[in-house]
Amino acid sequence: MKDNFENSAPFQRLGRRAFFRQGTLLLTASASATLEPSSLFANAAVKGVSVGLITDLHHADKPAASNRYYRETLDKLSEAAVRFEKEKIDFVVELGDLIDAADTVDTEQRYLKEINREFSKIAKDRHYVLGNHCVDTLTKAEFLGGVEQKKSYYSFDRGEFHFVVLDACFRSDGEPYGRKNSKWTDSNIPPAELEWLRADLKSTSKKTVVFAHQRLDVTTNFGVKNGAEVRKILEKSGKVLVVLQGHSHQNELNDIGNIHYCTLRAMVEGSGAENNGYSVLEMVSASTILLTGFRGQKEYDLS
Numbered sequence: 001m002k003d004n005f006e007n008s009a010p011f012q013r014l015g016r017r018a019f020f021r022q023g024t025l026l027l028t029a030s031a032s033a034t035l036e037p038s039s040l041f042a043n044a045a046v047k048g049v050s051v052g053l054i055t056d057l058h059h060a061d062k063p064a065a066s067n068r069y070y071r072e073t074l075d076k077l078s079e080a081a082v083r084f085e086k087e088k089i090d091f092v093v094e095l096g097d098l099i100d101a102a103d104t105v106d107t108e109q110r111y112l113k114e115i116n117r118e119f120s121k122i123a124k125d126r127h128y129v130l131g132n133h134c135v136d137t138l139t140k141a142e143f144l145g146g147v148e149q150k151k152s153y154y155s156f157d158r159g160e161f162h163f164v165v166l167d168a169c170f171r172s173d174g175e176p177y178g179r180k181n182s183k184w185t186d187s188n189i190p191p192a193e194l195e196w197l198r199a200d201l202k203s204t205s206k207k208t209v210v211f212a213h214q215r216l217d218v219t220t221n222f223g224v225k226n227g228a229e230v231r232k233i234l235e236k237s238g239k240v241l242v243v244l245q246g247h248s249h250q251n252e253l254n255d256i257g258n259i260h261y262c263t264l265r266a267m268v269e270g271s272g273a274e275n276n277g278y279s280v281l282e283m284v285s286a287s288t289i290l291l292t293g294f295r296g297q298k299e300y301d302l303s
Helices: 016-031 037-044 070-087 105-119 140-147 191-203 227-237
Strands: 049-054 091-094 126-128 154-158 161-165 207-211 240-245 252-256 259-263 277-285 288-295
Touching (some): 161 191, 191 227
Parallel strands (some): 049 091
Antiparallel strands (some): 277 288
């Protein structure tokens, strides 16, 4: 019997890892029928990378408002943690707005401590993207210190892939968000970070996935104001496959310049387990990538 929170996509009955192993073997066999069996087995056994993804938890101890059920995110996160353990993810990424805004520094730090205590149990290898609510009252240094992460933007390699974490929590004048000094509609990636991004992408030979909070694919209030400039850098590199983002709380997929821009559903939206949303990104190769969604999160073939 399936878990009561597993959706009904056919491949999940096999398990995603089995699905990808079989898919890789079949693709290899059909493309190269002259390969020896040992070669087929070696290709099928290539280890990919599995990533647990959540976004927009907005954890806070306050009544629900505008369909955001702040006090339910701890339970929703617990369900996601069970799934991530079952799927044996390699690392987990939180795409921003881990906490909601608070009136005082002490209150917001309490929210952060509560939710991070549970989030940190999921995996030792975990990554936090800064969201606008994360640094509404807190400074970036305070938030990063609370989650024991050194930088707000950086990159790392896992397996055959390169991963980039971006920070768009800067005002148009370059000032970083913090202490209620900003508007959520004014998000930007400043020149220094753009230069770092160019250099970082130039320095890697690996295919790349980018994590962001504010969206890079739209010109609405949810978008990074200089998103077009960022996209140009990503496209010019020829290495970026997928951008994963949150912020607008909705499922959406756009393809721009041969890059998938995948917006994930907010965990805070809606009451009850049926309104949860989280996902697992399975990367076997540049041509075999699948985002499997649970509850309200849609599934996308990003191959």
